[in-house]
Amino acid sequence: MRNTEQKSVILEVLQTHKDHPTADQIYSEVRERLPKISLGTVYRNLEKLSSAGMIMKLELGGGQKRFDPNPHEHSHFRCVTCSSVEDLPHQIKINLPEINSEAISNRIVLGTTLEYYGYCEECAAKRQLN
Amino acid sequence: MRNTEQKSVILEVLQTHKDHPTADQIYSEVRERLPKISLGTVYRNLEKLSSAGMIMKLELGGGQKRFDPNPHEHSHFRCVTCSSVEDLPHQIKINLPEINSEAISNRIVLGTTLEYYGYCEECAAKRQLN
DNA sequence: TTATATGCAAAGTGTTTGCATAGCA
DNA sequence: TGCTATGCAAACACTTTGCATATAA
Numbered sequence: 001m002r003n004t005e006q007k008s009v010i011l012e013v014l015q016t017h018k019d020h021p022t023a024d025q026i027y028s029e030v031r032e033r034l035p036k037i038s039l040g041t042v043y044r045n046l047e048k049l050s051s052a053g054m055i056m057k058l059e060l061g062g063g064q065k066r067f068d069p070n071p072h073e074h075s076h077f078r079c080v081t082c083s084s085v086e087d088l089p090h091q092i093k094i095n096l097p098e099i100n101s102e103a104i105s106n107r108i109v110l111g112t113t114l115e116y117y118g119y120c121e122e123c124a125a126k127r128q129l130n
Numbered sequence: 131m132r133n134t135e136q137k138s139v140i141l142e143v144l145q146t147h148k149d150h151p152t153a154d155q156i157y158s159e160v161r162e163r164l165p166k167i168s169l170g171t172v173y174r175n176l177e178k179l180s181s182a183g184m185i186m187k188l189e190l191g192g193g194q195k196r197f198d199p200n201p202h203e204h205s206h207f208r209c210v211t212c213s214s215v216e217d218l219p220h221q222i223k224i225n226l227p228e229i230n231s232e233a234i235s236n237r238i239v240l241g242t243t244l245e246y247y248g249y250c251e252e253c254a255a256k257r258q259l260n
Numbered sequence: 261t262t263a264t265a266t267g268c269a270a271a272g273t274g275t276t277t278g279c280a281t282a283g284c285a
Numbered sequence: 286t287g288c289t290a291t292g293c294a295a296a297c298a299c300t301t302t303g304c305a306t307a308t309a310a
Contacts, residue, residue, distance in 0.1 A: 002284055002289055023275080038292045041274065045290090059191035061243060063300090064274065077237055088234070104218070106255070107207055110248035113191065118240035126237070131263055132309055153300080168267045173300065175265090193275090194299070 001052060007045045009033050011054065014046075020058055020066040020076070020085040060085060060115050073111055079120035086120065131182060137175045139163050141184065150188055150196040150206070150215040190215060190245050192203075203241055209250035216250065 001007075005081045014021070020040045021029075046067055050057040054067040060078055066085050078085045119127060131137075143159045151159075157172045176197055180187040180212070186198040190208055196215050208215045249257060 004284075004290060006291075031294080036292075040276075041291055044277095047276095059193070061189035063189070077234075077239075080240065089303095104207075104246070106251040107246075108249040108254045108257075109207075109246050110210065111246075113243070113245040113247070115243040115245075116237075116239050116241075117232070117243065119238040121236040124238045127238075134265060136266075166267075168269095170268080170301075171266055177301095186296075 001048055006034060006041050007029075007049070009037075009072055010042060010045045013047060014055060014067055015069045017069060018087075020068045020087075022064045022066055026067065047098045058085065060113070061117060075114040075116065077120065079123055080117055081119060081123040084120055086115065121123055131178055136160075136164060136167055136171050137179070139167075140175045141179060142174060142248060144185060144197055145199045148217075150198045152194045152196055156197065188215065189241070191247060197238075205244040205246065207250065208245055208247045209253055210247055211249060211253040214250055218246065 009030050010026060013026055013033075023043055024039070026039070026046070027039050028051050030037055030042060039113050046055070046057065049055045050067070051072075056071045056073075058066040058068055058076065059118060060066065060076060062078060062083050062085075064083075068087075070087070076085050077088055118124075139160050140156060143156055143163075147160060153173055153176060157167070157169050157177070160167055160172060176187065179185045180197070180201075183201050186201045186203075188196040188198055188206065190196065192208060192213050194217075198217075199228070200217070204230075205218050206215050221239055230247070248254075
């Protein structure tokens with residue numbers, strides 16, 4: 001993987017995020033520093049960085065892929081109203097022994113995705129007002 | 131919600147499935163019985179049936195939405211090779227008390243999605259041969 | 261009778277890709 | 286030098302939608 005300015009700016013921009021932006025959000029922020037960058041380059045680099053294990057691609061509910069600067073498996077909370085995706089402050093532990101139980105039979109488990117969905121703090125507060 | 135032949139055939143077709151087909155898979159099976167049905171009608175009915183709680187729409191990794199005749203929350207296994215999605219034979223229990231712990235703070239949890247991914251039995255067997 | 265559902269096709273959304281050029285190693 | 290990455294635009298895959306017609310209640 002070759003080092004390019006585009007790639008490092010994309011990584012830097014993502015790493016400033018505590019939330020998990022979509023490719024087009026990253027694109028618009030990167031464009032402030034590299035106005036000529038194309039959306040295709042953003043997608044290609046996000047793909048490369050995630051298959052290199054430097055970031056994580058999230059395919060959760062809601063249609064659009066999101067990108068997480070933290071490449072380690074952890075659970076997320078997705079807001080069904082504003083679609084934001086946040087880390088859960090404390091990791092919810094999955095009962096790992098069960099992964100190897102007969103429930104899995106002859107499948108080979110590579111990983112798990114645990115997603116909570118509902119109203120984020122902001123949207124929950126707005127609902128209380130109505 | 132009005133009863134139409136399209137809707138009931140879509141539901142019947144989905145209910146014959148133990149796996150979780152995509153909209154276009156359902157479309158092509160339904161078309162064997164209703165050759166003039168349109169893909170738009172399939173999407174509209176799957177949406178209606180799932181918001182009525184009669185089926186479940188799955189938005190897991192892999193891009194395409196899938197539909198599950200069982201509307202009750204349960205965990206799934208997705209094959210990263212053939213993209214099939216299966217129920218896990220035994221439900222993996224999530225530690226529910228944690229959902230209400232401070233980890234969730236002021237969010238309102240509507241549900242959880244627990245997905246395992248890896249190689250399904252068939253694809254795992256094929257890999258062993260190579 | 262009338263509001264909802266359908267078929268058709270077009271539009272929408274998010275993502276990927278072909279190609280000529282640019283630039284890293 | 287040679288191969289990978291880029292910008293651009295077109296293509297792609299999946300899903301939704303507008304509209305005129307058909308149909309359930």
